[in-house]
Amino acid sequence: MNLDNIPRVSLTHLPTPLDEAPRLAAKLGLRRLLIKRDDCTTLAGGGNKARKLEYLMADALAKDCDVVLTDGGPQSNHARMTAGAARKVGIDRCMLFLGGPRFDRFYGNLLLDVVMGAEIRFMEDATVKQMEDAMADEAAALKRRGSRPYVIPIGGxxxxxxxxxxxxxxxxxxxxxxxxxxxxxxxxxxxxGTFAGCALGARLFLPGAEVLGISVAAKSKTLREIAAADANGSASLIGVDTRFDADDLNVNDEYYGERYGVPSEAGNRAILMAAQTEALILDPVYTGKAMSGLIGLAQAGQVDVDRTVVFIHTGGAPGLMAFEDQFRNLAKFQTVEPRGR
Ligand SMILES: Cc1ncc(COP(=O)(O)O)c(C=O)c1O
Structure with missing residues (x-):
C-alpha cells in the first residue's frame, strides 16, 4: 500500500480528538459512544473537508495551479473550506459556484467565504450538473487567458x-x-466521498468495524453506487487490491427529511439533544440529520447497544448560524431593566 507516498499538504492539526459522550450515550441506551471530532480541524472553521483538501490541494500545487474552482449550495461547508485551503497554500484566487435558493444576507458559511475573499458566482436553483458545466466553461476561459485552473467537483x-x-x-x-x-x-x-473513504479505510485498518452512512441527500442505492466507485478509485490510487460493490456498503436514507438542505424535525431534535447533553454543536443539513439517524435507529432497537459506536462529527457549525429561524422560538430570553436607569 502506498498511502504514505501520495502527496499531501498539511492543512490542520491531526489527529483530531476522540471524545467520550457518556450523557448522550445514556440517552440512547448505548454502552459507549465516542465522537471523532473532525469538526475540530483547524482550517477556516473546521469540518471533514480539511482531510480531503489535504490531498486535493497537494495535487493543485503539483500542477502549479493558480485558481481553484468548486461548487456547492450557498451554505456549503465544502466551498468555505476550499476557499480557506486555497488561501492557506497560497493560491490567491478561489471561485465558488453556488447554486440554491436566492439569499439576501451574507451569513453563516457565506460570510466566511466573503471574508476569505472568494469570488462567488451565484446560480439560482441550479442543478449540480449546471454548476459543474459552468465551472468547466469558466476553467476553459481561464486557460485561454493563460491561467491554470484546478476544478474540484462538489464535496471534493x-x-x-x-x-x-x-x-x-x-x-x-x-x-x-x-x-x-x-x-x-x-x-x-x-x-x-467521506463515507467512501471511511468504508475503504475501515476495511484496511479496522476490519471488525461496520460503517453506516446516513444519507442527507439521496436514495441509498445512488449513494452506495457513487461511494463504491470512489472507494475503488481510491484503492487503485494506493495500490490496494480490494473492490467494493454497492451491495457491500450500508447507507440509510430514512433521515434526510423533505430534501437536501431543508431541516428536518428529527434533525433539529438531534441538534438540541447533542447540544444539551455534550455541548456538541451539530448543523441542520448534515450532522444533525446523521445524529437523528443514530438516535432513531438506537430507539428502534436497531443498534447493538453493547457495541462501541463512533460518530464522526464532520462539522457544519457555521451552517447552523444560517438557520436562526429554526430555533429562535426556544430562546429563554427576557429583558431586564438595568437598576437605576
Ligand atoms: C458538515 C458536513 N458533514 C458531512 C458532509 C458530507 O460529506 P460528503 O459530501 O463527503 O458525503 C459535508 C459535505 O459537505 C459537510 O459539510
Missing part, C-alpha cells in the same frame, strides 16, 4: 479526496483501544 468527493478518510480511519484505529476495535461507525453521507 473524488478518489483522491476520499483518501483523506482512508487516512482518517487509520488515525481512528490508532486511537481505539482493543475492546473498541470493532465499532459501528456512523457518518453523514452527502456527496459520499
Amino acid at each position: 468527493s473524488t478518489p483522491l479526496g476520499a483518501l483523506g478518510y482512508v487516512q482518517g480511519m487509520r488515525e481512528l484505529a490508532g486511537q481505539l483501544c482493543d475492546e473498541d476495535k470493532a465499532p459501528l461507525i456512523v457518518v453523514a453521507a452527502g456527496s459520499a
Whole structure:
C-alpha cells in the first residue's frame, strides 16, 4: 500500500480528538459512544473537508495551479473550506459556484467565504450538473487567458479526496483501544466521498468495524453506487487490491427529511439533544440529520447497544448560524431593566 507516498499538504492539526459522550450515550441506551471530532480541524472553521483538501490541494500545487474552482449550495461547508485551503497554500484566487435558493444576507458559511475573499458566482436553483458545466466553461476561459485552473467537483468527493478518510480511519484505529476495535461507525453521507473513504479505510485498518452512512441527500442505492466507485478509485490510487460493490456498503436514507438542505424535525431534535447533553454543536443539513439517524435507529432497537459506536462529527457549525429561524422560538430570553436607569 502506498498511502504514505501520495502527496499531501498539511492543512490542520491531526489527529483530531476522540471524545467520550457518556450523557448522550445514556440517552440512547448505548454502552459507549465516542465522537471523532473532525469538526475540530483547524482550517477556516473546521469540518471533514480539511482531510480531503489535504490531498486535493497537494495535487493543485503539483500542477502549479493558480485558481481553484468548486461548487456547492450557498451554505456549503465544502466551498468555505476550499476557499480557506486555497488561501492557506497560497493560491490567491478561489471561485465558488453556488447554486440554491436566492439569499439576501451574507451569513453563516457565506460570510466566511466573503471574508476569505472568494469570488462567488451565484446560480439560482441550479442543478449540480449546471454548476459543474459552468465551472468547466469558466476553467476553459481561464486557460485561454493563460491561467491554470484546478476544478474540484462538489464535496471534493473524488478518489483522491476520499483518501483523506482512508487516512482518517487509520488515525481512528490508532486511537481505539482493543475492546473498541470493532465499532459501528456512523457518518453523514452527502456527496459520499467521506463515507467512501471511511468504508475503504475501515476495511484496511479496522476490519471488525461496520460503517453506516446516513444519507442527507439521496436514495441509498445512488449513494452506495457513487461511494463504491470512489472507494475503488481510491484503492487503485494506493495500490490496494480490494473492490467494493454497492451491495457491500450500508447507507440509510430514512433521515434526510423533505430534501437536501431543508431541516428536518428529527434533525433539529438531534441538534438540541447533542447540544444539551455534550455541548456538541451539530448543523441542520448534515450532522444533525446523521445524529437523528443514530438516535432513531438506537430507539428502534436497531443498534447493538453493547457495541462501541463512533460518530464522526464532520462539522457544519457555521451552517447552523444560517438557520436562526429554526430555533429562535426556544430562546429563554427576557429583558431586564438595568437598576437605576
Ligand atoms: C458538515 C458536513 N458533514 C458531512 C458532509 C458530507 O460529506 P460528503 O459530501 O463527503 O458525503 C459535508 C459535505 O459537505 C459537510 O459539510
